[in-house]
Amino acid sequence: MLRLPALRRNLLMRQNSTVASKQLSLPRLPVPDLRKTLDRYLRSIEPFLLEDEAHGGLPFDTSYSLRAKWADEFATGVGKLCQERLLALDRASPNNWLDDNFWMNKAYLEWRAPLLVNSNWWLAFHDDERIPSLAKEAKDGITPWQVRRAAWLVHRVLCFKDRLDRQELYPDTTRTGIWLRASTAKMFNVARIPKPMCDILSKPPSTSNPDAQKIYIMVHNWCYAIPVYHPATSPSKLVDVQEIETRIRSAVVDAEQRLAAGEKAVPVGALTADDRDKWAQNLQHLLTLSPQNQRTHRIICQSLLGLSLDGTSPTFSPTGQESLTSHLLAIRATNANVANRIFDKAHTVIVDPSTRAGASGEHSPCDALVPSIVDEWALVDGLDSSSFRVAEPLPFEPAVPEQSHWERLDWDVDDKIKSECINALARADAIIANSDPNAYCFQEYGTDWIKDTLKQSPDAYIQMVLQLAYYKTRGEFTAIYETALTRMFKRGRTETIRSFTRQSRAWVLSMLDGDVSQQTRRNLLHNALHAHSTLMREATSGRGIDRHLLGLKLMLRPLSGEQSALLDDELFQRSQTWRLSTSGLSAGNYFRGTGFGATYEDGYGINYMAAPDMIKFGIESKVSSPRTSTEGLKDAIFEALANMRTLCLTTNAHTASEHAQVSSHL
Structure with missing residues (x-):
């Protein structure tokens, strides 16, 4: 979520500051370490492999070993060449390897x-x-x-x-x-x-x-x-x-x-x-x-x-x-x-x-x-x-308006x-x-309760809400895109937080399993929140994987015969098929609602504004899809918010005594 705590606190204050003679400079956006990106990628596909196994696919260990093998081959082979090319591109770029070269086109301008x-x-x-x-x-x-x-x-x-x-x-x-x-x-x-x-x-x-x-x-x-x-x-x-x-x-x-x-x-x-x-x-x-x-x-x-x-x-x-x-x-x-x-x-x-x-x-x-x-x-x-000049504006005058301060911008057109x-x-x-866009306001609690009572990140908490609501309405999981800012870097812009994790999957499944105790669910929620917060820190500090993977793929030279089993894998694309595209703004005290379109015809575009005592959700989906419903997802989100509060009020914080039970769900 795009949180700017200091900015929100001070945005409405009038500030008069003397600018120092030497301005602060921001560091360059780094090219992440290749091996670490590959390891994080492998970690990100674990829940998909677990889902495949649960629905009759190959055993998790078999599927994971194959992708790990492809990652090793990439790291020592063509991937190493792509990384070297990306580093060379970065050295030749005035600001950073991503924004100066291909991000704007690939993310926006090439879309038709x-x-x-x-x-x-x-x-x-x-x-x-x-x-x-x-x-x-x-x-x-x-x-x-x-x-x-x-x-x-x-x-x-x-x-x-x-x-x-x-x-x-x-x-x-x-x-x-x-x-x-x-x-x-x-x-x-x-x-x-x-x-x-x-x-x-x-x-x-x-x-x-x-x-x-x-x-x-x-x-x-x-x-x-x-x-x-x-x-x-x-x-x-x-x-x-x-x-x-x-x-x-x-x-x-x-x-x-x-x-x-x-x-x-x-x-x-x-x-x-x-x-x-x-x-x-x-x-x-x-x-x-x-x-x-x-x-x-x-x-x-x-x-x-x-x-x-x-x-x-x-x-x-x-x-x-x-x-x-x-x-x-x-x-x-x-x-x-x-x-x-x-x-x-x-x-x-x-x-x-x-x-x-x-x-x-x-x-x-x-x-x-x-x-x-x-x-x-x-x-x-x-x-x-x-x-x-007058407290109440006067009716428009019928006289010919004076034209010194406005100009018609008409178009000459043909048939x-x-x-x-x-x-x-x-x-x-x-x-x-x-x-089908709409905005909804959940008013039973907000960030104050999440932070003060649970001592947890409101953003991570809301992301778990969305995953639980989606699964309850669809009966399946999906790749989830959450926007993170890389604003600490020169010309930094955004990175992806891959919110669907092995830990979040285990927690969501536990919430629909009547045999799982409330305390185990609470412990699983703790693990899921912790995993998400880790991903957020990595993404905002230049250690995210999706922009790096894009850069590596663009450095590949297929016309010269270069290819990669890892990048050609259907799971590589499936893990980036964001049927939940999400982003957060500020508390939104002056906004009634907000929104943006779903990335996929059978997906959702979700924006949320988390205030101390309420959370607003902007949801967009397509009428043509029988698998989506803006109103239906809202109902599931509100139900998930209520159920999670009950869970947290009736259980203790994460306890080591149930570590074995928690591990069995992962």
Whole structure:
């Protein structure tokens, strides 16, 4: 789980630090030792081999001995060559062997699947208590309070960016400061650009570039550019929130007048939700149609961030699970607003007529934890009416808006693009219809009880919850992906925690075996939690295995006849088939819910936010799979949380007296 305890404690504090003359430098991400990676890999496949044996496959010892033999051959043969090549690549890399060379492409940019649901993350914000209740009842049409909250959120997000750049928050004298500043820089002024076979990221513009000082907004599927910095100042100074509101209002009035006159936007935004190769073809065609299209796309890519003002609020009840569900669906995208997004953008703030808000973003520039930190800071202070000329925003004026501080970013289209937009909308609707995301809040206990009473890692505990819930709903185990940060290293990003272990398997099976005592189950849980915490330490300290195995495989030269029985083994792939893809954010005090798509059609994407007194789960699965159910897994998770608490309250901590019984289950 991506935990930043110090960051969470201090994020809301105002810090003014003098930057030391010599900045702290981070160590390079190491190339792990080959033999240790192979040994850890063998350890990671043990539960799969035990499962195979239990279901009529080869005996564990036979299967394990074969893989150990392949690992030895790899270590002394072609694997040794691959390791040497990887070390040479690292020496030639300015930052590290992974990020400089292949991680971005292999993890993100080579994927051809649509970004909608499959890759983009989403966050639903809590409502702003300072906004009148009456304003939150709006259902249709752009509203003045919607614009005001949008202006406030954009201003707050950019205030965080500026303070971080000035090193008033987390200066470069701290490791957290180095990581946060470098990571946050990647979520602004950037977008993913579709290309055949492999996408690219747009090149960040210089800070003096006027386009770098703009945001773009989507309203009624039209796009507008709005400058939000004073161009004559050096460094550029953010305009005040009142002026941002005024500029957004002017663009909205223009869009409203166009709509009233019978004009309708061509839904080009839907093309960004399409298959990446299809979008690459259509973008190339768009760029050849006119210089205006080239300018529109350039500004979208180079702008600070996106703002989507949705024109409808899906039917929802003001409170309860139904409200949360509809909010989450609207932020992820619905049939009504899918064309009011640019899915390529790294960070988009989204506000609907009722002032419900959230954010979504393209995953490749930085992981979702980074924008969640920025957005959480933006949400800490609710809307301050004293920052505006009038306490309550006035209705939109029908007069022709003054155009000095906004610009239409229209697309010149032909019949081909119009047709492609219709087709893209249909494909996006199918993706949306097949996606079943929701968020749930378990409120019986949270991290305080896990840490204070059990003296255990909340993250490890939640991972055991997920494994127990999955097994109870599926009757089988799966490979589990959990994200870990390698932020202590220069340009470090993520590593995999392989949560399914021999110890976790033994504990899950014991929970469904009526002949196993409660105390034995407790001891097995202790072992599983300890094993998981060990894996987390290894992953965050540069000793994980999945990135290293990827690098080794990419160093292999099959055209020269190089091959490896270990890497060609079906179990090698099966152990990376993540039907449970999981990740954790902060406590999420300012978020109603979050989520991302399942990696596999019959799997789950699960995000969780563990607070002192509650745990929130964001779950996504596919409607088309008869083997998954978002609601069903939630019920199993809540049941597992209750059962585990009962287990821990009715037994003693790990005892040596039952060591023999515990060992027999392993």
